[in-house]
Amino acid sequence: MVTAPSLPSTEQVLAGLREEVGTLAAELVPGTVGMRRGDALDLAERIEELGREVDRLRLVAARAVDLAAPGSVSSASVLVDQHSGDEAECAPLLISPDDGCSPFAKARDLLRDRLRISGKEARRRLRVAGVVCERITTTGEILPPLHPHLAAVSGEVDSESSAEIVRVLERASVLPGITSDVVDELERTLATHACTFDPDRVRTIGRHVVAVLDPDGAEPEETDARTRQGVHIGRLYNGLASVRLVVDAVQLEVLQTAFDAGSNPRTSTPPLFAGAEVPPAGGSGGAQGGGAGISIDDGAGRRWVCLCGARAGRVGRASPGTGHG
Incomplete structure (x- = not known):
């Protein structure tokens, strides 16, 4: 009676592969000295x-x-790190x-x-x-x-690209109006790109896809907006301090308009501040100023103003002679 040979176990296969890879690495290191660039690639x-x-x-x-x-551990018995949000x-x-x-x-x-x-x-x-x-x-x-299309190429795609594709698919699947057929086609396309491009390019493609599917972006949660929104001033380091703004889409458009108008070299008086009365700090606002104002002379004959109150956060270049020192 002839018995079929027994197949090696997973542990034996992995142990043999590890030994062979170790031997290859030991022999390969001295062999790479003086190797041509094409062969090395x-x-x-x-x-x-x-x-x-x-x-x-x-x-x-x-x-x-x-x-x-x-x-899993009961959610009531898990301690959470307040700084990182991870479980302590x-x-x-x-x-x-x-x-x-x-x-x-x-x-x-x-x-x-x-x-x-x-x-x-x-x-x-x-x-x-x-x-x-x-x-x-x-x-x-x-x-x-x-995700069968991504699974089919999992041995050809690196881990970074796979993680990025999963992130894009998760984001697209919850968007209103996006059907399962669209997500399936998107998965097929991204999996094909991942077999051709590097992770950085795949990440760029993924961001573009999300921007096309959801141009306005996700709405911020009320609690998140209440706790994170605002102006955050960093600590002073070597005489310099960083300022970080956390705003929503509407506030971003207002600030961007003000910054563009104030930094335009072709206009001496931006339309946003034309004719605006800038009162001294702590005073009452004028008809168009809508609040207190802070005026700063940059030493080059230009005066910059920051309007507070109804126009909080709007910064721009004022016309000559406008404002208070």
């Missing part, structure tokens, strides 16, 4: 192709850890008998601790793996990947 391309296949295996392994991870290290930990003695309950933390990768990288792997790997229902049924 061919070598780098082949190694990069191998690395993308390894990235594909990383996604498969991350998905396996995600499906096998114990239950002192969050309650759960230990499962089959989690390899790792004191973490979430797949992200398991990967970060065991693989010694950052939490950001662990989240990225889980996010991409969740849409390019096959899905398993609670009844054990195997479903195709959520």
Whole structure:
């Protein structure tokens, strides 16, 4: 009776691959000395192709850890870092008998601790793996990947491009008027581009797609606008301070109009400030000024004003002799 040869286990295959790669690296280092640029580029391309296949295996392994991870910690028992928004290290930990003695309950933390990768990288792997790997229902049924076109080229596309495509698809899928057919065609197009262009170009294409589908951008949440909106002045460093503005789309248009008018070298009196009465700081506004004003002489014969009150935040160049010192 002839028995079929047993196939090597996954552990044996991975151990053999690691040994061969280590041997190749040891032999390759001295062989690259004096290599011509064309040959070096061919070598780098082949190694990069191998690395993308390894990235594909990383996604498969991350998905396996995600499906096998114990239950999530209750939201009521998780401590949140107020600065970064991430879960603090002192969050309650759960230990499962089959989690390899790792004191973490979430797949992200398991990967970060065991693989010694950052939490950001662990989240990225889980996010991409969740849409390019096959899905398993609670009844054990195997479903195709959520993004089949991206899954088909996962061994040819680098991890950065995959993450960018997933981000664009998630953004497009929630836009009003965007059907599933449009998202599917968008996925097909982006997957094709990712096989041709580098991650920076794919990111540029993704931003352009989102800008075309949603030119006005997402509306800011009320709580987010209330807490972040305004003028933020940074600390003084070497005699310089930075100023950061957080505004919505309407406020941005108003400020942009004021800045463009004030910096136009062809007009000595911008239309925005023409005829405006600029009262001294703390005084009452004029008919068009609408509030207090601050006047600054830049030493070059030009006077810049900032109108407050009804015209808060509008900055421009005033006509000669206008304003108060």
